[in-house]
Amino acid sequence: MLKRRPGHDDPTARMRIVLLCFTAWAAILVARLAQVMIVERQTLLDEMAQESVAHGRILERREAQGRLESRSDRKAPRLLATSATAPDTQSGVDGDLPVWVAPTGDEKSDAFPALAQARTKARGGGDFASR
């Protein structure tokens, strides 16, 4: 008589193992959440402050060049041109999720109005710079 593997004939055992695997996955997710949102938070905030200030400088440069038209002038992360992967579209995306690249200050879009708020913060140090 063939010897069966443990749990082979018991469907509930495998379903419980599935639950166990999802529990382990959840534990990893919570640990990562804690790492980014609590443990490494200050380091990331410092990094964000630098980015926010750099962002403000880009806008100031545009303003000095007379290219900042009004308070509503905004810029957004521009789409990475991926003509090789999306040759028949001008959307500049690459399949199932757009790939965005850092703002250069040369774009203007209404997609991210909160950047106006970020610009104000960046000039004065802002929330991110002060943390």
Place this chain on the structure above:
Amino acid sequence: MNLAPRSKWLNTVIRPALTPAGVAALCLGLWGCLAIYNATCHLSPAYRFVTRQLVWLAVSGVALAAVSTRDTRFLRRATAPVAVMTYLALWLVLLCGVRVHGMRAWFAWNGVFIQPSELAKPAFVLSLAWLMDRNSNRGNLDWRQGYLPALLLCLLWILPIALQPDFGTVLVYVFTFAVLYWAMNGRLLHLAVTALAALPAVGLVLAAHPYLTTRWVAFLNPRAYADTAGWHILQFERTLAAGGLTGQSWGNAAWSQAYLPLGYSDSIFANTAEAVGFLGVLPLVLIVLAWVAYGVQRGTCCQDLFARATVMGMVILLAGQAFIHLSVNLALVPTTGITLPLVSYGGSSLLASITAVGIVEAIGRAGTRPVADGHA
């Protein structure tokens, strides 16, 4: 005077739909509307996205009531026509769908967008469960009769989705198939052999779509690609850091609104985390886990393989998609576009997710009763 019909309607439609998972799904859908508002309130008009989502939530509520009141026999009979219709829609969208974000995945009609690959998810699980039940040998799935037909069915489903191309959704389908097959007494060796055999195909896909390789490279060292492919990963981390322990407040997630793309759909978890913080999003992880535990409990009560596989398939589908979304948003895996079920913006996704919950409730309620025409 009208009390009798109203009472009958309440007893036959509303009460069966008011199951624990059904109510929880609708509540999570409402919470998703708040999250969508948080992500889009800076746009003009501010309520455009959330209004549409509320309409879809109402439609999904009707679908939940309709599905929850059915029994296993009805679902078994409905599997073939529903699967055929949704499968044809997957091919049809390649011909006459609209291209958004580089993929041809939506039917558009008067501003209403329908995504067949989302609607097909419950049909995919039902068809797999039906086939496994039909081909199983006293509950066990052997290589020739059990595994190969199921694998072929899975490949048939993912082919049109890969052609869109929507590799995030393909990942969800493959994950669901593999875990469901193993959970239904399939052998790990079958899956391992398939994974090895699929390596050349994966290589061809990577060669045809170089951005997939770029995402892997950027994932391994995002700061080296901070201005290009690593941008999204860095913004996930920064958005989460901005949230901290208790978060900002609803509508004031300034960093994600400014820098994080697709905060209302593929990046909604990170966007919400900035608003409500670590303590605010922690219950979301626990809810997904509770859903798996609930599904396993329901699945163990099922008498036949079709019912058991359907319940577990729906559970794995929703929980797997949710955890893949979270893993992407936590920068634990390379970036890919996957919505958070019940929460992210998108009517097709919401409708499919709530229908899946309704199917679990319908089968779970009848699970302890043997099915007359079953193959168990």
